[in-house]
Amino acid sequence: MMELQLDHLVINAKHVLEDYERQFSELGFIVTPPSKHSLGSVNQSIVFEDHYLELIGLGDGRRKDLLESHEGIDGLVFRMSDPVKLVMELERSSLSMQPLQNFSRPVPGGTGKAEFSVIRLVKGQFQEGRVYFCQHHTPQFIWRSNDMKHPNGVTGIKYLYIASHDSAGTRLRYNRLGNLTGFEIKIGSVGELCDRFGVANFEADRFVAMTFHCPDIDRVEQIVRKNVPLYRKSGNRLWLKAGKNIILEFES
Numbered sequence: 312m313m314e315l316q317l318d319h320l321v322i323n324a325k326h327v328l329e330d331y332e333r334q335f336s337e338l339g340f341i342v343t344p345p346s347k348h349s350l351g352s353v354n355q356s357i358v359f360e361d362h363y364l365e366l367i368g369l370g371d372g373r374r375k376d377l378l379e380s381h382e383g384i385d386g387l388v389f390r391m392s393d394p395v396k397l398v399m400e401l402e403r404s405s406l407s408m409q410p411l412q413n414f415s416r417p418v419p420g421g422t423g424k425a426e427f428s429v430i431r432l433v434k435g436q437f438q439e440g441r442v443y444f445c446q447h448h449t450p451q452f453i454w455r456s457n458d459m460k461h462p463n464g465v466t467g468i469k470y471l472y473i474a475s476h477d478s479a480g481t482r483l484r485y486n487r488l489g490n491l492t493g494f495e496i497k498i499g500s501v502g503e504l505c506d507r508f509g510v511a512n513f514e515a516d517r518f519v520a521m522t523f524h525c526p527d528i529d530r531v532e533q534i535v536r537k538n539v540p541l542y543r544k545s546g547n548r549l550w551l552k553a554g555k556n557i558i559l560e561f562e563s
Contacts (some may be wrong), residue, residue, distance in 0.1 A: 322386075337534075341357065411430055427448065428445070470497050472518070501513050
């Protein structure tokens with residue numbers, strides 16, 4: 312079974328990328344400036360030591376996958392180092408994929424170009440969102456030290472939560488992808504996750520929440536309290552609603 316490493320999660324901001332940039336900045340994250348992909352989309356990143364969170368907007372509207380997907384957490388992306396080997400592993404797991412795709416974007420504030428190759432799984436196999444694999448040809452343009460010094464002290468993403476109508480079946484589907492290390496996908500029923508986060512409802516079969524690791528939850532609260540009127544805290548956890556039906560949780 313394949314060993315998997317998180318490369319990044321994606322929030323599809325649709326037409327309101329600036330709103331998401333503002334929200335994450337107010338939560339104490341450094342958000343990189345906008346940059347336009349050769350595919351037509353526009354992205355900004357929140358970068359950690361070995362992975363990142365991507366905020367992506369429609370840009371010129373050419374990307375059908377973004378137009379057809381929902382606003383919110385819609386992308387789960389794993390690291391890819393050997394596309395040929397990956398294709399063999401995916402075929403062995405009876406997973407259908409699209410052809411290798413290459414694209415790039417300018418580096419904000421620099422003269423370089425960030426270049427990527429991706430293999431996307433065919434739509435419908437994971438109804439929660441877009442699942443794909445990414446190879447970085449120019450990692451030095453993604454992982455820049457100044458972009459990782461977040462005022463809130465967050466060091467990375469620990470968990471991605473899925474609200475499922477069939478937790479056991481969903482777990483089996485994701486297990487087909489391989490063994491995930493350093494990051495965990497937590498799957499629960501809509502009711503279980505509503506109870507955890509104190510909300511009235513989640514749409515079933517969606518990525519609904521993510522948990523950030525922070526060394527000091529009080530430091531996070533000091534920043535959140537200044538900018539966010541509604542949040543909840545219990546012990547070493549603090550959580551709030553952001554964007555369209557997204558729960559952001561901080562845990563020390």
